[in-house]
Amino acid sequence: MTDNYQVLASIEAAQHDTPFCACGAPAVLVGHDRNVWLECSTLGEHRSALRRLLALDLVADHTRRLVVDLAADDAMRLEAAA
Numbered sequence: 001m002t003d004n005y006q007v008l009a010s011i012e013a014a015q016h017d018t019p020f021c022a023c024g025a026p027a028v029l030v031g032h033d034r035n036v037w038l039e040c041s042t043l044g045e046h047r048s049a050l051r052r053l054l055a056l057d058l059v060a061d062h063t064r065r066l067v068v069d070l071a072a073d074d075a076m077r078l079e080a081a082a
């Protein structure tokens with residue numbers, strides 16, 4: 001089970017360990033559903049195909065990793081309660 005302290009510690013560690021993407025852009029925390037991802041700030045931008053090509057998005061290995069998975073924690077709680 002994940003408590004608030006563990007969630008905050010995971011988020012702080014992720015930001016500390018990976019402040020920037022390999023492409024040089026800042027890495028940012030983004031919430032999707034009940035998950036928190038650390039990802040390259042350029043991934044959330046809506047850019048033209050030409051601009052992505054110029055920024056070498058096609059070859060760049062942008063940061064995107066799961067930091068907190070609260071959905072999985074909810075599933076574990078439901079299994080434990082059953």
Ligand SMILES: [Zn+2]
Pocket residue numbers: 021022023024025040041042060061062063
């Ligand atoms: Zn990037």
